[in-house]
Every structure is written in C-alpha cells, then in structure tokens.
Amino acid sequence: MTPFDYARASDVGDALRRGKAPATAYLGGGTNLVDLMRETIARPTSLVDVTGLSDEIRRTDGGGLSIGSAVRNTALAEHREVRAHYPMLTRAILAGASAQIRNMATVGGNMLQRTRCTYFYDTDGSRCNKRQPGSGCDAIGGFDRGHAILGASNSCIATHPSDMCVALAALDAIVHLEGSRGARMLPFVDLHRLPGEHPERDTMLEPGELITAIELPPLPFGANSTYRKVRDRASYAFALVSVAAAIEVEDGTVKDVRIALGGVAHKPWRASKAEAALRGGPANVAAFKAAAEAELADARPLRDNGFKIGLAVRAMTAVLGELAGVMA
Ligand SMILES: Cc1cc2nc3c(=O)[nH]c(=O)nc-3n(C[C@H](O)[C@H](O)[C@H](O)COP(=O)(O)OP(=O)(O)OC[C@H]3O[C@@H](n4cnc5c(N)ncnc54)[C@H](O)[C@@H]3O)c2cc1C
Secondary structure, three states, rough: OOEEEEOOOOOOOHHHHHHHOEEEEEEEEOOOOHHHHHHHOOOOOOOEEEEOOOOEEEOOOOOOOOEEEEEHEEEEEEOOOHHHHHHHHHHHHHHOHHHHHHHHHHHHHOOOOOOOOOHHHHHOOOOOEEEEEEEOOOOOOOOOOOOOOOOOOOOOOOOOOOOOHHHHHOOOOEEEEOOOOOEEEHHHHHEOOOOOOOOOOOOOOOOOOOOEEEEEEOOOOEEEOEEEEOOOOOOOOOOOOEEEEEEEEEOOEEEEEEEEEEEEOOOOEEEEHHHHHHHOOOHHHHHHHHHHHHHHHHOOOOOOOOOHHHHHHHHHHHHHHHHHOOOO
C-alpha cells in the first residue's frame, strides 16, 4: 500500500480545497477504495474523508427527495419515505454486499465504486485497460461469464457492479456536484460512461469534483416498483443480471413505466427501448416479453455469457408481470 495522509473535510469548501491537490482521493466508507489501495490499483497519497458532509435525507420543494452524499446505504434503504415511495431503491440497496458493509458505505462512494472484473483486480498476471490504459484486456477471450453483453468495446467488457445505481438509473435521479468551476447537476444516467477507447474513465466527473447529493424526482407510481437481482448465490455476490422497474397500469394499458438493468453493461443500463415499446400498449406477459427482447436485440454475447440475454429477458418479463399483477 502506498503511504498516504488523511484529513477529514469540515465542509464542501474544505473538501474541494483539499481535493485539488494531486493524487488526492475522497474517502467515503472506504469499503471499495481501501481494498483498491491495498491491491495498489489505487495509489492516492492523500485521502480527504467526506463522511462529515451532508447525511440528510429531506423532501424537496418539488415533492421528491434530496439525499446527502454521506448518507450511509443502510440509512437510505431504511428511510420511511424511500420505502414508501421508491421501494425499488430499498430493495436494490439491501440486495448488495452485507449489513456491515452497507452500514459503512455512503451514497457518494456507492455511485463511484469500481468494477469487479477479476482481470481488473489481478495486478500480478492480467492486462487491463481500465487499470493500466493501453495495456490490453485479458478478459476479452478470457473467462467472461460475468461480463457485459451491451455497450462493450474492444478495450473493455467490464460491468458496473452497483445495485443501488440500477435503481437510481430507473428513477431518473439527478446528481449534484461541486467542483473548481462551481456547482452543476447531471442526470444520473449520464454519470457513468460506456468504455469506448477510454475504459479507465468510469464517469463524466471532472478531476476533484465532489458528489454532494442525489435527488430523486417524485414518481407518482414509484410505490409500485421493485428490484430483482439474479446471482450465483443468495448473498455476497454481484448481479449476473438485475432489473429495477416501476409500472403504472390503467384499464389493462401501460400508462407509464421505468426500467433499468444491472450486470449487463459498463454502466447501469436504462432500458429506454423497452419503455418506449410498452407505453400505451397492453399490460400483458406477451407485451412485456416482446419489450424485453427489443431491449436486448443489440446484445452481443461473449464466449461464456450468452445465457445473460435470455436471463435478462426472463427477469424483465417476470418483474413487469409481477408489478402489473398479470403473471400466470
Ligand atoms: C465483500 C463485498 C461485497 C460487496 N457486494 C456488493 C453488492 O453485491 N452490490 C453492490 O452494489 N455493492 C457491493 N459491494 C460494494 C459496496 O457497495 C461499495 O464498496 C460501497 O458502496 C462503496 O461505498 P463507500 O462509501 O465505502 O466508498 P469508498 O470506498 O469510500 O469510495 C469509493 C469511491 O468513491 C469516491 N467517493 C466517495 N465519496 C465521494 C464523493 N462524495 N464525491 C466524489 N467521490 C467520492 C472515492 O474517492 C472512491 O473512488 C461489495 C463490497 C464488498 C467489500
């Protein structure tokens, strides 16, 4: 591990001032960053602890929720308003990691956790363009069972690991940022990148930029939402495929719908094609399956992960059917 110094930021301004120094990283709960430092994948020489920033969850004037970046994952999952109005978010968070890790992990840190691609972690023997740009990718042509089927590139086939982020993508969340050029807001679906030629860049954040909050707009039918995670074992495993969805059905017709997928791409995958296919159409199993197939039409299976395409179609169909109350 590279030696580092540590400071706890007293407020956003203090964090930004300290965050300007070279080789500085913000520290949330440390449940991902410290592992990466132990493996020498991340080598910051200064850590700025941002767990003292806002840990408030409050109603916005528009009727949504504003969630401070230092809110712990457990607190967010358990919050009364979240459970009542955005149950998919509660379920997504509780599907991840363990109770101990969720107690430590922050909202800001969860959003910026890095891929679990085993080649990314294998510093001894594997090439990885994400870890070392331009070095190559041993996952391509390697054991790729857990890798991406959508949006991958010739440089990287890693997937995004977060469960929480899949729900945030479906919920049209907005990320609040502060940086050297001031404050800005970014739609959550634009926070993470597809790998392209630069898989070393996970997000659209500028160097030193700080996540201060995440905002959930009101979703009138959000109470009718859920998250389903399909994985190799019941706990302590990342998603092979996951689905976050909310649906509003009136007189047998889909009035509105939100869907996002996890475990399939370098970023949480908003299923816009499926949503467009469903809006205004019948709320039945055949329509849900057709919409899921439309979303997966561009999927490109690798050697070991072709099963994810059918799995994603079945998981989406089942989740939508369950929410619409039309399962056989
Ligand atoms: C054994 C194990 C199992 C796990 N299983 C799952 C799982 O099934 N599903 C899942 O979703 N996750 C899982 N995780 C990952 C876990 O959810 C993340 O480690 C956690 O959410 C990261 O949050 P943190 O606050 O600890 O982040 P940290 O490790 O502190 O930071 C992560 C990154 O975020 C940056 N950062 C932190 N806060 C800010 C901020 N405010 N602004 C800008 N940058 C910031 C840091 O610089 C760092 O780059 C697992 C982790 C472990 C160790």
